[in-house]
Amino acid sequence: MNGQTICFHEFGEPQDVLAVEQRVVTPLEPDEILVEMIARPINPSDLIPIRGAYRHRISLPCIPGYEGVGSVIDIGIRVQKSMLGKRVLPLRGEGTWQQYVKTSSSLSIEVPNSITDDEASRSYINPLTAWIICKELLKRSNNSFLLVNACSSAIGRIFAQLSVVFGYRLIAVVRSSEYTQELLQLGAWHVINCSQSEVYKTVMDITMGQGVNSAIDSIGGREGYDLALTVRRGGLFLSIGLLSGLQVDWKRIAIELNIQSKIFHLRQWIQCISVHDWQNSFLQIFALLRQKQLYLGNVEARYNLNEITKAVQIAERLGRQGKLLLT
Template sequence: MHTYGAIRYYQFGNPADVLQLVYRRIPKPDAGEVLVRMTARPINPSDLIPIRGAYSHRIPLPSIPGYEGVGIIEAIGPSVDPSLLGKRVLPLRSEGTWQERLIASAELVIPVPNDLNDEIASQLYINPVTAWVICTEALRLYPGDFMVVNAGGSSIGRIFAQLSVILGYRLIAITRSSSHTQELLSLGASHVIDTSKPNMPSVREAVLTITEGRGAAAAIDSVGGAEGEELAYSTCTGGTLISIGLLSGIPVHWGEVSRASQTAVQLFWLRNWVREASVGKWHETFGQLIDWVQQNRLRLSGISQRYELAQVKQAVFAAETPARQGKVLLVDACNLTKQ
């Protein structure tokens, strides 16, 4: 019997405690499906937060984590174009990617150009698509508008900085370390507020100073808690705050904050956009992002460490190490030699 390895969790909790390596029988793709052999998957906060139970109401157990990754099509189902065999693709909108093989819809896989390596290709979904959709569809920022983001040194923070150059808005990035300042400025941020500096004014005061008292037109909160609340008070009257994450693990009572700050608060869930996007829109979005990556107008995170699936506990620990620089990848054993 031919089997493959997959990471599963049967209960919610600390990822290093609840993740298990199991073996499953290799499936055959049905009509319109392809079987993809995975080669690389990044570990994102959005992969780990659900494992801890933050969205337990909508995640059935047992579950396989992983929202993005890249692989090679090694089998096709009936009615699928044979030319797809052997193609490198992003097998998205399917079962979790933290497994050696998975079944995906043939019409939804995203072909990967030869000049994009697995390290870059595997990161093309969660952060780039989220940032692009927020800027162009949710906010519709005008050139010259100020947008402020916290967790500015994160992967998505760096993407917002680069999109500011492409789209023309002005980015104020908030960080908790001076180590990110020069990189963010070089990527396109107009200003960086380093809250670790002694005697720093509040974020609100700093943003008002930069914007000559007006406040930012928009804010992006990835943190929640007190930092998320403070961000709402940094926008102009009638401004918009979009919540995209909860890195602090502390939820915000956004209704109360919205009324007090006179800021319109929106919760952004990429899955909602994905559910409504047509197949054409899906491919068009990735086509645009891939073009910018190929033109070097959009640079994604470097890789700090690589682990096999069987080393998932070590990989998760490494991914959550505060001093880490770059992404942690779960890869095939043969790819470990590329460090």
């Protein structure tokens, strides 16, 4: 059996190096399942590796895509027959930007009937990252201050919502006032438009000079360092992304600031947990979605796999009103 696959054979701009190919589906291992994909989002985390940011751990040719949802159409000899026809997230196996995806049955995540395909397809990278950080890494006290930059992003909106769940007072940093009202409605305690106000001064004003307990940086570079400046003594500065393409000055932070600082990589967390904890984390995410405590935002448009060039170009346009899905 052949399946349609998106692949890149060299690093470069996604619209230049991604190609649609036909791929032979090889036989399943005894504990594997074969999933026919329904939908997969286009995330920044999918596009960054294509440009070569992690070339030291990526083998070419490579099939991109970290998340998505599909239906089980075949199983290995050790997999229970009841898996056939189930909707699952086929994670930690092959890239999801293809028609058929193989993965381990124990690592796939069964999707409850109450969760839509659109929700399920986006319930891994951003929701799980934000959930783990809020639950396991941030220090909580009564009304802890949490500062998050690039907060108009998909994961920023999730942090705003989880701040309500976990009891943080979230200060959101954005570059445009058009996102202020939405973030406040989602759960942000205060919104700073950094194009109009200095982040450090504003944070010190609204925290009565104490600074924040924790700060989460998705940008890096100078903006990341400015975020670290606002963290109170002994607090936590956490880097989760590099939208600027520049690292923060870790040496300067270590020398000048008396705070904890670290990088969070979801893949490293995954390598250290049991299958039980892996599965249980998604039960928590699905519960939040079911209880309407978590909303993943709009889907702006859907594209077929053979429209990948157009899809990735549109995915990186400013001012989009929702996520793009490959269907």
